[in-house]
Amino acid sequence: MKALVFIATLFALSGAASAAPEGSARPFTMERTATWTMESAQGTTYRLYVHTPEAPPPEAGYPVLYLLDGDDTFAIAAATSERFTKYAADHGFEAGLIVAIGYEGATRRFFDYTPASPLTEDRAGRPLGGANAFRKTLIEEIRPQIEAAYEIDQSRQAIFGHSFGGLFILDTLLEDPFLFETWVMASPSIWFGGRAVLENEDGLAARLDSQRPRRVVITAGELETRVPPALSGQPEAPLSLRGEVEALAARWSDMDGLSVDARILRQESHGATMLSGVGLAVMYAFAGGPL
Numbered sequence: 001m002k003a004l005v006f007i008a009t010l011f012a013l014s015g016a017a018s019a020a021p022e023g024s025a026r027p028f029t030m031e032r033t034a035t036w037t038m039e040s041a042q043g044t045t046y047r048l049y050v051h052t053p054e055a056p057p058p059e060a061g062y063p064v065l066y067l068l069d070g071d072d073t074f075a076i077a078a079a080t081s082e083r084f085t086k087y088a089a090d091h092g093f094e095a096g097l098i099v100a101i102g103y104e105g106a107t108r109r110f111f112d113y114t115p116a117s118p119l120t121e122d123r124a125g126r127p128l129g130g131a132n133a134f135r136k137t138l139i140e141e142i143r144p145q146i147e148a149a150y151e152i153d154q155s156r157q158a159i160f161g162h163s164f165g166g167l168f169i170l171d172t173l174l175e176d177p178f179l180f181e182t183w184v185m186a187s188p189s190i191w192f193g194g195r196a197v198l199e200n201e202d203g204l205a206a207r208l209d210s211q212r213p214r215r216v217v218i219t220a221g222e223l224e225t226r227v228p229p230a231l232s233g234q235p236e237a238p239l240s241l242r243g244e245v246e247a248l249a250a251r252w253s254d255m256d257g258l259s260v261d262a263r264i265l266r267q268e269s270h271g272a273t274m275l276s277g278v279g280l281a282v283m284y285a286f287a288g289g290p291l
Helices: 071-088 132-150 164-175 192-207 241-252 274-289
Strands: 005-008 011-014 026-031 033-039 045-051 063-069 099-102 151-164 182-186 214-221 258-265
Touching: 026 071, 033 132, 045 071, 045 132, 063 071, 063 132, 071 099, 071 151, 071 182, 071 274, 099 132, 099 258, 132 164, 132 214, 151 164, 151 274, 164 182, 164 214, 182 274, 192 241, 192 274, 214 274, 241 258, 258 274
Parallel strands: 063 099, 063 151, 151 182, 182 214, 214 258
Antiparallel strands: 005 033, 033 045, 045 099
């Protein structure tokens, strides 16, 4: 595996507008942010975004929040953390390290975030089913590089994903619930591949430890009542993503070793749940719950 390559100490969030007011226009930047590139052992080049709090790390190290779809989620999470640092410290908010995983070039989320199933490619011909390989990259390559570069509290690690990203979070939780302390999944695509992700659910209770409970936050939009049959593969019985999330939360609500916060987000559809999900992920990662 090639080592992380440091690219920049500042992350440009946007360029100058085409028609600027009087004066010198310059890119907007965010303090204490950096981007890195890393080529995995599988040959995929990832772009990693890191936001560091202004305060020095506590004695145990920074808590850390990992974000999937990092090209879309990083700026939202970093700005949210900055705001909570200013206005919610009295409510138990302790800023931590934010690490977002994106791509150098075209996205591979359709492959990286989907578990093995009868589906080997999507309607656009893109390969599917690479979750095991990406999980290995995340745990054995990305996370050790971050822990070598920053002071990290390994007992306070959280991860967030939306849609296919939420599917990956669910698949990883079912595989090994102790990889992270806090798991936040927004509108997870449970329907993918005929619910292939749930094949591992029966063994979850045995893998948990009531002495070290894991926090799970799972959301769906109130309007997510119908998965298009072309996606679900079940034209005779259209699926409701909201219903899938409600059923999963009900099954897990009394399970020893899990603390479950399930939310149906009023008047939200699939795309909107990513934004609220990132906010929840920041709160749960750095304050232990809603503020």
